[in-house]
Amino acid sequence: MIHIGTYNHLRVKKSTAEGLVLTDGEQDVLLPKPQVPNDVQVGDDVFYYVYHHKDGRLVATSKRPYACTGDFAYLKVVDTTDNGAFLDLGIDKDLFISSKQRLPLEAGKSYVVYVYLDEQDGKLVATTWLDEHLDTDLQDLEEGEEVSLLITDISDLGYSAIINNRYPGLLYRDEVYENLQIGQSCTGYIKKIRQEDGKIDLSMRQVGFDFILESKDFILNMIKANGGVLDLGDKSDPAEIRYRLKMSKKSFKQAIGMLYKERLITLSDHELKLVHGDNKE
Template structure:
């Protein structure tokens, strides 16, 4: 049975240890070819010679060549090289699909022949075949095995002092809760999009652009939005309506009589926001509000 205590280290110790080795396991390395055998080419490293199997050898590679390879442990715990590209490297988050489930844990497809193992203890909830989960790729420093960890809290920063309200950020959706949608912010923090403020369908693993709406003083938690706040946000949403009109011959059958669901589906906004925006566009002389819809003003 695996002992996973090795990778449950605090971040400072983890990164000090990992940088002691020139060879970066779980990441791409550029290594020199030093030997040719029937099984493949052997690459030089400070951890000894590492096999690059024949099926992964780039055309034209010879002794003395340098090749960029991903390093990981094979099924017999030997370091091995490949030119295949995994969906995530050590220290990165990725949304992966469960391929197989056993009593010990789940195996996830991640672009290599050897699937990424997620121990039961590191699952935030029991995984099932076919499901997608966001995991962190981690290295067990004692065994050189790469593992997936779905309990993400310990990898997310608590100090949000480098973020600013209104800042544009990159989001990775990783969990749905009763309140909203949890996202990894800039690959560093956890933040929430509240359900009543999201007007489009999102899925686990989806990468989207967002904005920091608020950072709570009491606990540093981040509230997120998919739209800019203030005048710039209103301008962007108005552009969505105008673009829809232009793409539909200058007329759209939406107005006071439209249902909130219709407005949400067409414009990804609430009916209240839609009514406010078309009112502004009318005052600006850009549209005409009709009994059964809106039309671009000629």
């Protein structure tokens, strides 16, 4: 069975004036002549993305689409109509999205959407109603796990994100030390899984002891780069630490505490120094 809106393993059935006819043994698909590679022959096994052409035929493409069925993606509106809009999918056919969305769609702007097959006609479409397509069964996730994130929304509380193209999560604003944008893909970490309400707290930094070790090395290298002295200390303003080091004051104090216990630095209220001023390693 051919799967629409994703990649399929197919075999070259025959060559025609229009291009190559591909098959899975049950259905045929056309690979248009301009996209036929020179080294593909009848009988070869191939792997192509398949979609419905405007005339309803199944068509394969060698172009790389921006999203497949079941994906969340950040796509640009290329045209609008009374019934909806069309999104650039990176192939020869744009992706339709109806006008019944959670926010108005404007040509030239991009939105995070979910790509799926319409139940009535099996055509590939998109929606901005994301929540109903997210998984709330969190058994496959573990706290501390590295995950991929897609930023979907920004609020006073923080940044909503989709985890691993599947789960909803939140990065708290006061724990993010860079400017994230809607549609941005990045790496994050599972900070806390709240089974009671099915929510996931995220972090941009490694959680736990590994992050403290990373922060410790970062601070030590910064002190060395500044000639053995850094004008931050135990009484420094949290906002200044966050701005300059991209970490919370709590993480900063944990890291410099380890450096102090290892006798690598001396501490004061507003300054860190290498022991003996040795900044050569």
